[in-house]
Structures are given as structure tokens and as C-alpha cells.
Amino acid sequence: MTAPAIRADDEPLVIGVGYQNLREGGVDGADDARLRQMVDRLADADLDAVLLGEARWLDRGDRQLHQIAQRLGASFRCRVRSNYYGCDMAVFICEDKLWVAEERHENGSMKPWFHGLGRVETRVPGFGRLDIAVTHFAPSMPMQRLLEAEAFHLLGKAPMIAAGDFNAVAVNDPADRAAFGPDKEHKLRDEPAQTIASAGFRDAGAAYGDLSPTVGIGDGQPAYRCDRIYCNVPGVRVADFTVLPPFSSGPGRMRLSDHAAVIARFILPTIPGATDPSVSRGGR
Secondary structure: OOOOOOOOOOOOEEEEEEEEEOOHHHOEOOEOHHHHHHHHHHHHOOOOEEEEEOOOOHHHHHHHHHHHHHHHOOOEEEEEOOOOOOOOEEEEEOOOOOEEEEEOOEOOOOOOOOOOEEEEEEEEOOOEEEEEEEEEOOOOOHHHHHHHHHOHHHHOOOOEEEEEEOOOOOOOOOOOHHHOOOOOHHHHOOHHHHHHHHOOOEEHHHHHOOOOOOEOOOOOOOOEOOEEEEEOOOOOEEEEEEEEOOEOOOOOOOEOOOEOEEEEEEEEOOOOOOOOOOOOOOOO
16 A cells, blocks of 8 residues: 655645446457556546446456556555446555545445445545545436435445446436437436435536536437536535547547546545544544
8 A cells, every 4th residue: 555645735635536337348258458448548547546337357357457457556456246247346546645444335235236336435635534436326227226326315424536327317417308219218317316416416527517428429329428426525626527438549449338438636625634644534
């Protein structure tokens, strides 16, 4: 574990977080070209935490996990088992600013999560406790998604940045409703997003003014803001938000996933007295 870097008093406390749904682990048979390119893009963004969905690596799981951590320069890495379909989640943390204190995952028999919740408690010098979480809401069960969203009221007892594939529209999503056929209409239900907002979590993309879709990009599927990053810290500012299209750059453009990647940089408020990373800020 690397000790958190010492920050000058006048230096903004910026935490960068990225999320990518890999689609089938980013691996096609023995070919991991998609995965490598997605990881390279996130590594180039120089983030403090990288969260991955559909980390479907089967018997290669630990090898892939450690190889990705090396590319990201992440001293902490973990894979959280999904309850269904092998859609595991992965958490990578570069401990220059975030000091990992404890893993607090919720999966298996822990309700209400369909796939699960990956959650890592960290400490940030100059701020205190900050949990980093990743989830993947139920794909075709709107009432299950609402239950998952209700859990954010409990999660919100601790300062948190949470990202994931929420499998339905965001609040005020500019999606074209006419594009959703009978089998996709349930994706238009925004009650889960409304519930997450009522729990005090701000949608980073909406706060920054970027309402770009993250699915349905060039594949004939309905386009909407499926993948999002939230933060519930009072006084936090969104310094930047980026949606990375699901295609490789340069000649021979390759589709990397059916989901775009999302990246947010948050400016945290400074908490007086929270100079030691062991300082807690309450919460569950």
C-alpha cells in the first residue's frame, strides 16, 4: 500500500473516477484486444479509481485483474462476484490520494442487489472517509431496480462516489422515447434515478451539463444515459465529465463495447482537521 500523497494547503483536492462496462469482459475467445484498448484509455486518463462492469474473465479472472492493475498503476485491486451471469465487477484504486481502509462489498445473499455492490472504504487526507462503489442494476426488472435505488438511502450515510450500469434512463434523460419498443419500454422508467437523487446523490454528468448517451451509440439500439457516476458529498464540485465513445481511435476503428466509458473529476471540500488519513467521517 502506498501512503497518500501530501497535498499543499492551496491545492484543490481532485478525485478522478472512471467507469466502463466491458461487455463480456472485453474478451472475445482468446483475444483480449478490446479489453486492452479500454484499459489503455482509462490509464491515459490518470484516474484515482477505475471501476469496471461485466468483468467476465472466468478462470482468467485473477490474471486479468492483476494485469489491469499494473497497467493502471493501481496498488489496490479486487473483483466482486456477481450473483448472476458472471457479470463480476472490479475496483482499482491508485493510493496516491485514497488510502484503502476496508472492503465492504454486498453480494451473494445480501439484498437487494441483482448483481451486487462493490464497495471500498478509503480515507482521503484533507477530507476524511470516502467510499468508492460500483454496481450493476437489474437488466430487465424495473421493480428490482427501484429496490436497488432505495438502498442508496442507506449507502448515503457515508460520503461516497458510486458508479455503474443503471440499466434505465437518468433523470431528465434526453432519450428518444419513440425509439424504445415494447421490450425496452421498461428502460424509460426513471423512478430509480429519481430515488437515487432523493438520497442526496448528484449525477456528475448532469451537474456538468453533459447529457450524452452511453448506450445505443451506432448499434441501432435505443440511446440513453445508462452509465453514470454519482457523488453525495455536500459542497462537492464536478470539475470535468467525459464520455468516451465505445470505439477505438485511429484506422481500423473497432467497437470496444456496447457501452461508452464515463469519467468524472470531483473537487472535494477540505474538512478542517482531516489531515490524517485515519480520520473517519462517520457513516455506515
